[in-house]
Amino acid sequence: MKYIVILGDGMADYPIPELDNKTPLQYAKKPNIDMLAKKGTVGLVKTIPDGIAPGSDAANLSVMGYNPKVYYTGRSPLEAVSMGIELSPTDIALRCNLVYLSEAEEEYSDKTMIDYSSDEISTAEAKILIEAVNNALKSESITFYPGISYRHCMVWSNGKTDLGCTPPHDILEKKIAQYLPKEESGLLLDMMIKSYNILKDHPVNLARKERGLRPANSIWLWGEGKKPALASFPEKYNKTGAMISAVDLLKGIGLCAGLESIDVEGATGNVHTNFIGKANAAIEAIDSGKDFVYVHVEAPDESGHRYEIDNKVKSIELIDSQVVGPILEAMKKYDEYKIMVLPDHPTPLSLRTHTAEPIPFIIYDSTNEIDSAASSYDEFEAKKSNIFIDEGYKLMDLFIKGFLD
Known part of the structure; x- marks a missing residue:
């Protein structure tokens, strides 16, 4: 059969x-x-x-x-396995979307989730942006890995779960303030805010705007978990x-x-x-x-x-x-x-x-x-x-x- x-x-x-x-x-x-x-x-x-x-x-x-x-145990560890990322028992994997947030507001928390896929950004463009984020934000405990299109991964060594993260596709056209990570250290939110400053004027995004495409101006972290x-x-x-x-x-x-x-x-x-x-x-x-x-x-x-x-x-x-x-x-x-x-x-x-x-x-x-x-x-x-x-x-x-x- x-x-x-x-x-x-x-x-x-x-x-x-x-x-x-x-x-x-x-x-x-x-x-x-x-x-x-x-x-x-x-x-x-x-x-x-x-x-x-x-x-x-x-x-x-x-x-x-x-x-x-x-x-x-969470979405991202399953994706990490597919990407060939080796996870230790104490590693926490998170999905890292490249998203498009509204640009007019000065405060990050006042922005609106416009597009969870940044017009389905190409894998080649996304790889450059994720590498820029990794170069700026990587630490002994944090590493970013490029994936396909808007879907990427962050691994947090000895990290925590129950972080209060929200899938970006669940909050389209909504203000992001009440959906930001609630984890105590504020590490995730701090990286998301910094990513906006890294990405908003990146040459890849400026070129996308010139072609009439939405830029990928922020990372969005969610789907945390350990390897199942x-x-x-x-x-x-x-x-x-x-x-x-x-x-x-x-x-x-x-x-x-x-x-x-x-x-x-x-x-x-x-x-x-x-x-x-x-x-x-x-x-x-x-x-x-x-x-x-x-x-x-x-x-x-x-x-x-x-x-x-x-x-x-x-x-x-x-x-x-x-x-x-x-x-x-x-x-x-x-x-x-x-x-x-x-x-x-x-x-x-x-x-x-x-x-x-x-x-x-x-x-x-x-x-x-x-x-x-x-x-x-x-x-x-x-x-x-x-x-x-x-x-x-x-x-x-x-x-x-x-x-x-």
Whole structure:
């Protein structure tokens, strides 16, 4: 049996007037996914346990079969692992976004979060800016590491957790004062303020402004945690596997779980990503002998954060036509395979951030096609099924083993 998970990050949503009061999943044309829904098990699953913030970190741990209440230590350590950063047991890793804050205000705390990605700054430009920040702010206990686009990492040796940090995508168009780090020493806030003075007139940012792009004029620190110790996925499920994603978070989860992380050229994490390349990579992994592949597509989530209604619908349609479609065609050569399609959490366009509501899932088994009574795949058809998994980390047991432990 071959197993493929196709996860559209943040696909679930609320009905919105601009889409005839439908959700993006209801509105999008997705014949391949709808076919799977009609012939597979459709239901709802709660991927975010009570008391845990609705992030892609905890949600994807759940989908992968790991209880976030046991294994979740913070987002950034997972990203650090993907970046090849060695973390000691006492190191604290933090996500370091390059953000664009409003410029008119003199006081840093009076500024507004305009863009958490600085117009999705290029990796080459971002590397120069992070190196400038590291050269100015590095110490015996603090080091900054460049990553991809706006996503970077800071490691704090013998640092602290519970720092009162807030994800920047949660506070778009809001004054930042009440969302600044609350840690006692004031170290994080001091570095963020200093970073503004380092970056605001940096040649890279001046050149971006000349091209009509938003500058990356500050770092934003969040997602702190220590390196997690995940149980081996291959040992847990007796399946070899691979993770395919454009974002360090998912690559890190895969690596920590003992999966191969497969890079795809042109995979960007947005609606312009190489959808077909991800599908081909999944097919090649299965054909090369892998039992399990996890295909993560970030585009719906990014569109939700940015309030890009058309792009969220488009990303769902592209997942259907350029990921699900080719994979289904390729799997015809195998007698036995299962496909699971789902988001990790909702990212409602109206809120521009994640929420913790249960999300719809499909499990299709080529050896056991059923009449699910679902006419399509969306939030409301899933709710009609009366199938509900309250503990999301058990969904992987249902997918691979066919039953819940």
